[in-house]
Amino acid sequence: MATAPAPKLDTSTLDEILLDLAVLIELSPYDREIAENRYRRLKEYVERSSSPLRPYLVDGESLIYAQGSVATSTTILSGDNDDRFDVDAIVEIDVPSHWSENEPLDQLFETLKNFPGAVEVIRCTRCVQIRFAFMHMDVTIMDRRQRLSGERPGHIFHSPDTGPAYRVASNPWGFTVWFRAQVGIGERLFEQRLKAARKAASVSRLTLLDEAERRILADAEQVPLPPMIPSRIDAQEAVALKLLKRYLNLRYTRSRLKRPPSIWLTKLTGDMGLIEGGLTLQLYALAKFISDNLRKHLAHQTVPREANPSYPPDKINDRWPRPWPEAEVDMRTLADHLDQLADAIEEMNRSSQSAILSKIDDLFGERFGQEERRILKDRYDRRGTSGRDLLIKPGSGTIYAPAVVGSQTEAQPIPRHRFHPVRLPSKGDVSGG
Numbered sequence: 001m002a003t004a005p006a007p008k009l010d011t012s013t014l015d016e017i018l019l020d021l022a023v024l025i026e027l028s029p030y031d032r033e034i035a036e037n038r039y040r041r042l043k044e045y046v047e048r049s050s051s052p053l054r055p056y057l058v059d060g061e062s063l064i065y066a067q068g069s070v071a072t073s074t075t076i077l078s079g080d081n082d083d084r085f086d087v088d089a090i091v092e093i094d095v096p097s098h099w100s101e102n103e104p105l106d107q108l109f110e111t112l113k114n115f116p117g118a119v120e121v122i123r124c125t126r127c128v129q130i131r132f133a134f135m136h137m138d139v140t141i142m143d144r145r146q147r148l149s150g151e152r153p154g155h156i157f158h159s160p161d162t163g164p165a166y167r168v169a170s171n172p173w174g175f176t177v178w179f180r181a182q183v184g185i186g187e188r189l190f191e192q193r194l195k196a197a198r199k200a201a202s203v204s205r206l207t208l209l210d211e212a213e214r215r216i217l218a219d220a221e222q223v224p225l226p227p228m229i230p231s232r233i234d235a236q237e238a239v240a241l242k243l244l245k246r247y248l249n250l251r252y253t254r255s256r257l258k259r260p261p262s263i264w265l266t267k268l269t270g271d272m273g274l275i276e277g278g279l280t281l282q283l284y285a286l287a288k289f290i291s292d293n294l295r296k297h298l299a300h301q302t303v304p305r306e307a308n309p310s311y312p313p314d315k316i317n318d319r320w321p322r323p324w325p326e327a328e329v330d331m332r333t334l335a336d337h338l339d340q341l342a343d344a345i346e347e348m349n350r351s352s353q354s355a356i357l358s359k360i361d362d363l364f365g366e367r368f369g370q371e372e373r374r375i376l377k378d379r380y381d382r383r384g385t386s387g388r389d390l391l392i393k394p395g396s397g398t399i400y401a402p403a404v405v406g407s408q409t410e411a412q413p414i415p416r417h418r419f420h421p422v423r424l425p426s427k428g429d430v431s432g433g
Contacts, residue, residue, distance in 0.1 A: 013349075020376075025246050028198075042091075052107050056094055063090070072238070084134055091139060094144065101157055106159075109123040112130060126140060134207070142156050150311050174308065175316070200378070236274060237272075260334055290334075291342070294335040301328075
């Protein structure tokens with residue numbers, strides 16, 4: 001007897017819910033305008049006449065710019081119960097040769113400690129953090145005095161309260177350029193669906209600090225200025241990464257273990273590339289891709305050490321995981337979390353909408369699950385669908401994942417890939433398909 005073909009994969013229900021969720025946890029268009037203003041105001045404040053750092057800013061050479069998740073368009077709400085965005089900035093200077101390795105951060109703190117509108121300013125190990133309501137800005141000093149070749153590489157400073165301070169090779173500008181080239185601008189159909197979801201679900205959380213910030217916003221609307229924050233990336237890869245980061249944030253909120261660095265997750269997202277077939281498959285594949293990477297290291301008792309493709313001396317996960325044997329706990333915990341997410345995605349795709357939403361509460365936060373219920377009710381009311389029909393059909397078919405990719409050497413930039421899926425056998429499948 002011929003074996004019945006596997007059912008065609010249908011993830012439309014889960015795709016719709018995940019897209020709404022991604023919009024709920026990101027910066028709204030208005031939030032982006034306010035964050036843009038904060039970067040512009042940071043530049044004005046560091047360059048003011050009384051700034052301790054002003055003498056070391058080189059005209060035409062030094063830049064103050066966004067880095068990290070806001071530059072790769074993957075910023076999300078952090079924390080468990082609080083609405084907070086964490087954004088990052090770089091201030092380039094020519095560090096005097098006679099300064100100690102602690103001095104750059106000390107001078108940056110002196111420069112920023114009375115930042116207008118800030119709730120608090122804190123000197124951290126590698127940055128100075130400016131805290132606002134609903135937002136933190138981590139500002140890092142970069143020394144570019146050596147004018148290293150490449151796309152703006154330099155050195156940042158590791159300056160702890162105890163223990164020696166030292167320099168760290170870094171190239172956030174180059175990494176942003178690499179990642180945005182890897183994921184591209186996104187596919188048109190996905191972009192259209194994402195814009196529709198933003199129209200229905202976007203929530204603004206940031207508020208203006210004072211009249212000066214209102215003036216900056218008004219001036220920017222009247223006379224468009226060069227952007228401080230790079231444009232959005234409406235690519236499926238970036239949206240899946242946002243969801244993965246939100247999921248992991250909740251897993252580590254009450255854990256004593258350090259969460260994996262966001263830039264490392266971003267690097268692996270760029271390595272994996274686009275998974276054809278929708279957001280559900282992209283998120284599932286990303287979880288499995290990173291988990292498989294970790295399981296291989298566990299099997300060989302090694303640790304992943306990823307290099308910035310734009311500047312190999314920049315080791316982007318130099319502080320995670322810990323050295324072996326503590327690394328085993330760090331990697332196994334993360335791999336288990338990722339496998340649990342992949343299993344949950346498979347389960348949700350076979351479930352009714354109400355069951356999916358119950359799972360969303362656990363995976364991404366109950367308040368987002370509640371907000372998603374309201375969005376879906378409004379959406380189906382507009383479509384003229386009765387409340388009884390709100391529980392639309394579950395998905396079907398077998399979840400797919402990308403083919404296994406051989407590991408790259410640290411010094412090699414990773415080329416652009418667009419992996420095509422291969423079938424994962426479901427439970428009870430002995431056909432070998």
